[in-house]
Amino acid sequence: xxxxxxxxALLLFMTLPTVVVIVASFNATAILSFPPQGVxxxxxxxxxxxxxxxxxxxxxxxxxxASALLALPVGTAAALALVRHRPRAATALNAMLLxxxxxxxxxAGLGFLIxxAGLGLLQSRWILIVAHVVLVLxxxxxxxxxxxxxLDPMLERAAASLGASPWxxxxxxxxxxxxxxxxxxxxxxxxxxxxxxxxxxxxxxxVNEILPVAMxxxxxxxxxxxxxxxxxxxxxxxxxxxxxxxxxxxxxRIFQIxxxx
Amino acid sequence: xxxxxxPSGLPAFLLLAxxxxxxxxxxxxxxxxxxxxxxxxxxxxxKTGGLTDKNFRAxxxxxxxxxxxxxxxxxxxxxxLALVAxxxxxxxxARAESRRLRSLLLVLTLAPFFTGAIVRTYAWMLVLGSSxxxxxxxxxxxxxxxxxxxxxxxxxxxxxxxxAAISxVDTTYERAAASLGASPRxxxxxxxxxxxxxxxxSGSLVVFAWTFSAFPTPELLGGGKxxxxxxVVKDLALDSFNWPxxxxxxxxxxxxxxxxxxxLGRAIGTRGV
Numbered sequence: 001x002x003x004x005x006x007x008x009a010l011l012l013f014m015t016l017p018t019v020v021v022i023v024a025s026f027n028a029t030a031i032l033s034f035p036p037q038g039v040x041x042x043x044x045x046x047x048x049x050x051x052x053x054x055x056x057x058x059x060x061x062x063x064x065x066a067s068a069l070l071a072l073p074v075g076t077a078a079a080l081a082l083v084r085h086r087p088r089a090a091t092a093l094n095a096m097l098l099x100x101x102x103x104x105x106x107x108a109g110l111g112f113l114i115x116x117a118g119l120g121l122l123q124s125r126w127i128l129i130v131a132h133v134v135l136v137l138x139x140x141x142x143x144x145x146x147x148x149x150x151l152d153p154m155l156e157r158a159a160a161s162l163g164a165s166p167w168x169x170x171x172x173x174x175x176x177x178x179x180x181x182x183x184x185x186x187x188x189x190x191x192x193x194x195x196x197x198x199x200x201x202x203x204x205x206x207v208n209e210i211l212p213v214a215m216x217x218x219x220x221x222x223x224x225x226x227x228x229x230x231x232x233x234x235x236x237x238x239x240x241x242x243x244x245x246x247x248x249x250x251x252x253r254i255f256q257i258x259x260x261x
Numbered sequence: 262x263x264x265x266x267x268p269s270g271l272p273a274f275l276l277l278a279x280x281x282x283x284x285x286x287x288x289x290x291x292x293x294x295x296x297x298x299x300x301x302x303x304x305x306x307x308k309t310g311g312l313t314d315k316n317f318r319a320x321x322x323x324x325x326x327x328x329x330x331x332x333x334x335x336x337x338x339x340x341x342l343a344l345v346a347x348x349x350x351x352x353x354x355a356r357a358e359s360r361r362l363r364s365l366l367l368v369l370t371l372a373p374f375f376t377g378a379i380v381r382t383y384a385w386m387l388v389l390g391s392s393x394x395x396x397x398x399x400x401x402x403x404x405x406x407x408x409x410x411x412x413x414x415x416x417x418x419x420x421x422x423x424x425a426a427i428s429x430v431d432t433t434y435e436r437a438a439a440s441l442g443a444s445p446r447x448x449x450x451x452x453x454x455x456x457x458x459x460x461x462x463s464g465s466l467v468v469f470a471w472t473f474s475a476f477p478t479p480e481l482l483g484g485g486k487x488x489x490x491x492x493v494v495k496d497l498a499l500d501s502f503n504w505p506x507x508x509x510x511x512x513x514x515x516x517x518x519x520x521x522x523x524x525l526g527r528a529i530g531t532r533g534v
Contacts (some may be wrong), residue, residue: 005354008375010346011369014416017384024387035434037379074279081276093277096284103291106494107511111290114297114504117307134287137280164319195377198491205476215379219386219481228387231380238375242368 075140109202147181318496
């Protein structure tokens, strides 16, 4: 019983900020008060009509779509090579592929900034796309590698022995069997890119900035609940994505939690 | 027919070539960082002078070393608190009886993980600075407030790693201990916890390394008063336009992070992250 109370209290701590943001977003006054003094949707109107947010949202969609679609085939190929061919340098390659996870964001960000300045790419979405591909690649490789490892190579050999060309066997046997891993990889790539902030801050200008950077600038400069409204929309979208993903993929299996393994 | 299945019919180096190209771009960016760290800063200009070690001498002065120390202290405190706060949730998640309860716990755990740093940090600004919750001590723009934000930020990661470790514990051991008369408390301390130590170790490692280079949480919740290494790097690069100085400090942070990871990884006997 006491254990349950502790868990409930900790879950409350985890969800408290989310709840406060949602309440604040419907608050009628600019200064946060509780209980709220009237309900209003004006902050939502503000958030959705603020030109810099609109521009940044377009940039975010383009950068996320481009980097996820680039990273998916690149990472899948790497995962296939690492698991199936077991190259001699597999351990080193694996460590290199995962290295963007442990390099401090500010170091990577400043490095990309220096390169972008040298190439005259400071206002371009391309520098953001390239940086995001680097940052989401580890997630893609890991997700796909798990699926590849669980795949029985005999199935492909069976297809080959029945006369399928290697390409046909890959397309008709391997790819469909890898679908859960590919889907998880895409999900991770989209979520990581959508939320990437530190590296993007260094290589963003008012022209090419993505949503998290625009939100950061807004928070630093203004205190009204417009950000709460935008955050609520973000949280709602995320909940839908996580919920749908759990239904389709059974997230507890991906994270190897509970049940028998 | 060939003896081994070639999944794509392509040799390994062709499959690896695209990701090696991506890694090469990353290497160029990091190389540029280290190059700038050794170039002279010309105030008021983004152009750089000749080779120098001045930047490193500047960032290894006491005023900057203090930021490194503050970062170590905050990261260590975050790791310990996140561990203690995450274990009960991870345990409930791993041992949930129904799939429904597990899904609910998992979605509650993962949602903040997926909402992104800015939204979460902004949320804490509202909570810590709001007028309707009276905190016994001032938290916003203080190290304690930054710590709260960092712990909250680390918990989903810690919970996932711990829950995976707890799920892998064979409950037969716990039942055996119980049948021999051990109390639930004793079972936890003598059986469950020791068996999940690899998870505790790798969770701590990941959280420490991530917190060590934390940026948005101290930036927004610290209000310019509480600075960690990453905040100083950003100030130097984007506010003072001192790219060489900033690069030197970032290079120090990078080497420290990798060094710490290697050291801790060896000490706890986990392999990498």
